[in-house]
Amino acid sequence: xxxxxxxxxxxxxxxxxxxxxxxxxxxxxxxxxxxxxxxxxxxxxxxxxxxxxxxxxxxxxxxxxxxxxxxxxxxxxx
Numbered sequence: 055x056x057x058x059x060x061x062x063x064x065x066x067x068x069x070x071x072x073x074x075x076x077x078x079x080x081x082x083x084x085x086x087x088x089x090x091x092x093x094x095x096x097x098x099x100x101x102x103x104x105x106x107x108x109x110x111x112x113x114x115x116x117x118x119x120x121x122x123x124x125x126x127x128x129x130x131x132x
Contacts, residue, residue, distance in 0.1 A: 056112045056119040060084075060129040062104050067129065072096045074125050081113035082122075107131055 062068050062084075075082045075093045082093030086108050091098035093110065102108065110129070112122050123130075 055115065056123055058110045058123060058126070059107045059131045060110045060126065061107055061131050062099065062129060068096065068099050068104070071126070071129060072099065078122055078125075080118070080122065083111040083113070085109040085111060 060071075062071055072094060084091045084093045084099060084102065086102045086106065089102065091102060093099070110126060112119055114122060
């Protein structure tokens with residue numbers, strides 16, 4: 055499992071994020087406070103408080119997880 059803090063503070067970012075996430079078969083969760091949302095659900099993401107950083111959790115390890123994290127690189131908060 056891999057995790058990163060991300061920002062999805064615009065409608066266009068959410069649309070691009072879901073488009074990228076949909077390209078993977080592996081599980082992708084977004085976590086905000088006590089809520090866990092499927093990272094492939096645009097409606098679920100829009101139900102979150104997008105003004106705050108969100109935890110991205112990828113249910114994969116190794117090279118596949120590295121590839122997935124890199125795909126979401128534009129959203130990662132450093």
